[in-house]
Amino acid sequence: SQTIHQWPATLVQPVGSPLSLECTVEGTSNPNLYWYRQAAGRGLQLLFYSVGIGQISSEVPQNLSASRPQDRQFILSSKKLLLSDSGFYLCAWSVQSGGVSPLHFGNGTRLTVT
């Protein structure tokens, strides 16, 4: 069966520090990968998605970047964190096919920028 891992589960970082959140998927090949942010009382906002190694699409302008160095690894980064980067970050994967399939989420990283 497929599994998705995100770490760390929680993170407290000072303003201006760098960020690296990692996500890996097991049990599937060539998945679509996604980074979402969830703000309290709001829906999920798509930040980045990837259909293959080195292929990253950004949905919103922001202080963050994403990379996909391996087929099942997705990394969310920042060079200098802002207070507004605080939030709950979720990685997800889906089957890459011609049809539709649901997204499957990890358990998220709670980021607090102080």
Add this chain to the structure above:
Amino acid sequence: GESVGLHLPTLSVQEGDNSIINCAYSNSASDYFIWYKQESGKGPQFIIDIRSNMDKRQGQRVTVLLNKTVKHLSLQIAATQPGDSAVYFCAEKGGGGSNYKLTFGKGTLLTVNP
């Protein structure tokens, strides 16, 4: 722009009762819908999905109904249990293209009273 919303932000039911969580969508071209359950501190968990060529789909204790005429989606949970307490999200995919462009509702908090 297009949006997915929920009629009720909170729902409180007695254990053993049936629960109905509603969702309205505005994009008449949406062709795929998903329900997720999110427990506190965790990522959204896939429950059930439905394509626009169907109006009903059943899973274990859950049923999703789709009314394309009024652009309404509902999730029915039979014999609700305390473990069903969570936030429930609906998500839609606009017609055409890949499934990365999901739009999520803000969620309904379901509380099951023992």
